[in-house]
Every structure is written in C-alpha cells, then in structure tokens.
Amino acid sequence: MSKKSNEILVAVAGQPNSGKSTIFNCLTGARQFVANYPGITVEKKTGIYYYKGDKVVLVDLPGTYSLTSYSLEERVARDFLLHENPALILDIVDASNLERNLYLTFQLLEMDIPLVIALNMKDVAQRRGLQIDTDKLSRQLGTAVVPTIANKGKGKEELRQAIWETYKNRNSNYIPFCINYGKTLEPILTSLKKQLSENQNLSKSYSTRWLAVKLLGNDSEAQKLV
C-alpha cells in the first residue's frame, strides 16, 4: 500500500439552529480541537475523521444567516472560505426551514466551491407535513443532498460517503447552480465579470461571478479585495 492518503479540508457551514454542531459532533466524535480564530473571540472548532484511508478535516464555521460583512461571525466564515481553500463545503440545511436556509446555500454556491448539503431534521419537517423530494432538490441545485437526522445519528455514513465522492469528483465538469438575477442585473454582471477575469490575480483566487455580485451589492469587504 503505497497510496498516499489525502487530507480533505471541509468547511462546515449552516444557519444558526440548523443542527450544525450536532452534525459536526456526530461526524467527528471526540476528535475535536477548539481554538479561537486568530485575534478574535470567535471559537474555531476543528474535527477529524478517516474515511476510506483519507483524512477528513472538518472546520466548523460560525453559524450565520448569510455571508455579507455585517457581523464578525459572517466575516470569519467568509474569510475562511475565501482564503483557506477548503476542498468542499458541507452545508447544513434545516429541512423544516428549507426556504430560509437556502438563502445561505445560494451564497455558498456562488463561491464556486464544491458543496454537499446535509438536509437535516427531515423528521421534523415530515411531522409538519412537509415532504421534500431529495433527488429533485439535488438535481435543482446540482449538488449532493443527504437527508440526515443528526440527533439520532441517522445519515452519518451516507454523508461521509457523499463528502468523499464529491471530493473525488471535484475536477469533473461540475456545474454549480446559478441564480438568475434577471434582465436588469445580468447584463451588468456579465460585463463586470469579464473585466474581473482580465485581472489575473483576482480571477485566480476568487470566483469572478461571486465577486461581481458582491461588488454590485456594495459589499465593503469585496471592495477591499479588488
């Protein structure tokens, strides 16, 4: 066995109360390390597990509703995704609050990092009479969607499998879901995206579409990047 094992860096994102920590604990068990993000008091939790010979390193991002630059937590989460180059994002989505949770999912998708969705608390959604077609959702978003019930440990293996597969297929023709911003914004975005692509430094480090959207949205942190 001379196969070199990989280290897969996974950023775990999700809105508050989506069950993010429960899934994090369930995936990594006791192998966790807590530190603060450098210089600030936001806790940074790292956990490790091994799957099919690969080491998977999970980093728990602060729970945020979106990825603007309003609060410390949002900035921390965003900076991690931008600068630490995670191989993929595990997005925890509360099935019983699907519509609102997708708001964050869209922003994550825009960052052009492979995504795996854990559709958590499906049981709660079901009890509320909400049936979610997981396959359809997966096709719509162009990502793996794994139903989980984290507090009962359900879906753990499937999630590990999905993370691993998404990682292995990361270089295949992955077409992320794109929000259509409508005929008023799209032309401006396209032209801006073209200008950004000409700048080698920027286009190498960031998704140009994401940057274009953020710049038009008057995002102060994005302006600093340019």
Next chain:
Amino acid sequence: MGDQSKKGKDILSYVARERDEFITQYGEAPENVIAQRYYETAGEIVERCTKRERKLPETFTDKLDRIVCNRFLGPVILLITIYLMYQLSIVQGYNITNYTWPLLAAIRNFIASILPSEGFVFDPLLRAMPLGVIDGIIAVLNYIPIFVILFALIAILEDTGYMARMAFILDRIFRYFGLHGQSVLPLVLGGIYVGGCAIPGCMACRAIKDEKARLATILIVPLMNCLAKIPFYVFLIGMFFAAYKGLAMLFIATITIIIALSVSKILSLTILKRKESAPFILEMPPYHMPTIGGVMIRCFERLWLFVKKIITVIIIVMIIVYALINFPGLNQERKVYYEDQANQSIQAFYEEIGRDSHYAKVLAGAKLMEFIKYNDDYKSAKRGAKGEEGELIINQKFQEKNFDFFKIVKKGRYEVDGEKVRDKDAEKVYKAYKNLERMRKGLRMDKKEETMIGSYLGWAGHSLEPITKFAGFNWKINIGLISSFAAKENVVGVLGSIYQSEEGETLEERVAEKEKGWTPLHALAMMLFMAMYPPCIPTLLMIRVEAGTKWMLLALIYPIILGSGIAVLIFTGGNLLGFSGLQAMIAFYILAIAFMLTMGFIKKKSEIL
C-alpha cells in the same frame, strides 16, 4: 503591483457608475434586487421540490411560545429561569466547592511539603513566593465547579432554543441602554442582585452576537455585586446602618444596576459608538431536546479554554502582586527585633518546660521546627481522617514517625503496649507549646502587617491619602482597597490585620475604637466605591481574553474614576449639605435613577426600534 491596483481602481469606479445608473433607472439598489432574487429563487425551488401533505398543524413550538413569550407570563418564566440558573450555578456551585476545595488544598499542601520548610518567623523566599502564586491559582481553580454547571446550563439554554426567547423578551428594555436582550444572563451571573461572580459573567458575554452590546456588557458586568464584595458591605452596614440593614442592602443591590445601565448607555454613545451593531435578526428556533453529548462537549471545551488561558497569565500576575505586597521588606533593625522576640519566646518556652527535662532535649535546636511541622501535619491529617478507624491509622503512623513528638501532640495521653499512660510532663510541654504557638502566630501576623505597610503597596496607600481624603478614605482604607484588587475578599481580611487588637474583639469593635471620627457618610462612600471598584485581577484577565488588552485597560480605569467621583460626591457633598448617612443614600438613589432615565431616553438617530 501598481498596475494591478490601478486596474482595481478602474473596476471600482466602473462598479460605482453602474450602481448609480441602476439606482436612477430602477429606483432600487442592486443589493435589494439581489436579496430579492435569493428569496424568489428559494421560493421557486421549495415549490418544485416539496409537497405539503396537509394543512400545517399548530406545532409544539407554537404552543409553547404562546406561553413563554406571553406578555405577562413571559417575564415571569424568564425570572424563574434566571433565578434557577443563578441558584444552580452560583449557589450550588459554591456548595460543591466545599468538596473540591480539600482536593485543591491537598495539592497545595503537597507542593508546600516539597518546598523549603518554613522558619519560625521568616520563611525562605523560595517557599513564600511559590506558595503565594499557588494560592492565587487555586483561588481561581476553585471556581471550576461553578463553571461546569454554568456552561452546561448555558449550552442547554442555547440548544433548547430558550436563549432566543430570553433575548426577545428583554431586548426592548435593554436596547434603550445600548445593551442586548442576551446581556441579561451575564449580568445575572455577575450578581445583578447580590452574590455573583464577574468571571462567568464576562465569559457568558460570548453568546451576544452584537459586538457593541457585547463589549458594553463585558464592561459593566464587573459593576455587579460579586460574592466577594458582600463581606465588606455586611461589615459597614452592620456598623453604620444597623437600624436600616434591609434598606441599606436593598440600596446597594439595586444602585449598581441603575448605575451600570447609565454607564452602558454612555459607553455606547461615546467609546463604542463606532463598534458594529449587528442588524437585529432574532430567530425563534423551534424547541429542541438538547443531547447530553452535545451539551457535555460544549461545556468542557469552554472550560478547557478558560483554564488554559487563565492559568498561564495568572502566574505572572501573582508574582507581581506578591512583590508589591512584600517588597522592599523590613529593614535590618526590625528584622533583628522580630528575631529577638522569637528567641525570647522560644527561651521562655524552654524555661517553662524545664531546661534539663527530657522533652527539652527532644525539642532542642532544630528539632523544635521539626516538631512544629509534625504538629501541623498531625492536625491536618486528623482533620482529613474519616471515622474512628481512620484516626487510629493516623495515630499509628505518627507514633511510628516520632514517638516523643507523638506523646506531646496527644497531650500526654497515649498507649504503650496496650496500656494507657498519662504523662504529666508531656501534658505540660503541650500547654507550653500552645503558648509558644500563639506567640509565633502573633509575631508572624505583626511581621506580615508591618511588611505590607512598608511595602510598595503601603507606600501607595499613604501617598494617595491627600486625594482620597475627599472621599473620606484614610491610608489604612486605601491599603485595604488596593489590596482587594487581587481579590475582593481581601479587603476585610486586610482591614482585620491593620486594625489588629486584643483577642476576642470583632473587627467592628476594633474599628469603632480606633476610628471614632467615622460617620455613616464615610461608610456610604466606601461602600459605593467598593461597588464601582475595578474588576479583580482574574476578571481583568478574563476581559482580556474576551475583548483584548485595550478593553481590559478601560475596564480597569473607568471604574476607578467613576467610583472616586461617586465617593467624593457622597462624602464631600454630603458633608457640605449636612446630610446624614440615610439622607445621602436616598438623595443619591433619586439622583441615580433620574440620570438613568435621562440616559435611556437619549436616542441615536440611526436607532430605530
């Protein structure tokens, strides 16, 4: 690089132009359109991928929320929850420390036993200093049971979803003072009524997402009445407000929150003005049953973070404090004096037991120190003994260690080969030794006090007197107050040793005797200064961990100014107006409430409730 940044500038100006054009054309900012598209798309996808089986039944969460967030029941439930948290963590936690303390004490004793042994009056520096540091560390570690309970309870509150409801109920009032609904828990833990601790209070501020409110809360939590301030209040109230004890206690318990709210508002209007105030999104998550594992993991990871940070810093701080209290130390002349005194009492001891007696030989020279240690060890071993059996084992052990010493510590009553012996000589030695022990303790205490008065700290107390006299504090009070900076419990202890006197008198009696000029105004000024007093060193370290050095310094400095200002106002102002203590108390209370209400009504333009 220059080329790149020029490009960047071009892009930014292009963006700015396009934005302006967009806004004039569609009357709407692009970010609004973007957000709108997110919502619309989310709606579309949910529409496509989900099926509603039946009409939404009212969920358990909805039902519970109707009670918990009820306008009248809500605050009641909130108060009960807060009271329970306080009871379980602070009160019960302190009870648990009764069981964990012996463990810490055992560790201390073990370390003490491997350090150079103590002298009759003067201990070697290599013993005194490490022990001073260790005492500081275990004083902090002693809080651990409180933290375990507290962190677990906070984790439960967070996981169940009640924390969000708590914030929701209180947010409206707290917003007026630049705080956040979630500020309530830290304030309660800090001792919103009486008896909390600022360390868990500051720690609990982590839950506050709004940076501005978080810093404001951290800065005012130390103004609450922590447990360590209580003995000082009790002491002064007992002396000067004996007729209105309940009223005075109520005054001191409530005045702190009144002042704290005003302070928080002032801070958020000035220093914290530029800090970000997160747009207020409060989500009511559905209630969940927390998992034991989740709660435990969160509780212990926070605990570990706390222990790690505190311990590393406290060692350095305790060394500095030790030096301030003990240096420059006694001059040669005084040292000789104490050694003479010690020698005299030792000689008197030998005289008493008879110079040529058997026991005088047993206790000759260095053996006396050995016996002192033996006696102390025996006493502490007996204290730790469980039941008669345990005591027998200890007796056996000490008898084997040194039979002659054993005879003395048993007051001459021991057994030889199963027969009871009554040794009159040993009994006499025991009695003489009790005298010697008392003398030694007195000398050590005197020496300690004199060292402190002559120390840098004592010097500071003296040199501050010209200023503090406006607040009514003399240099002795100054020393007490300064020394309580390490831990507030110190103040009564230090005053106790400064006002040392005949045995049997209480501190109240002694102070009354020596400070005949003291009036209730003195006491009130002192009490209020104590209430505003800067955070103790462990709390400051916690603030540094939570907010950074800059905020720690602010938390150190502003209470001194505020406390001095209030003390001067009470003492000098009260004297000028000829107020009695009670009148001054009432006048100040009314003033503080009026000020708080005024502050509450000042609203910033951007603040929209």
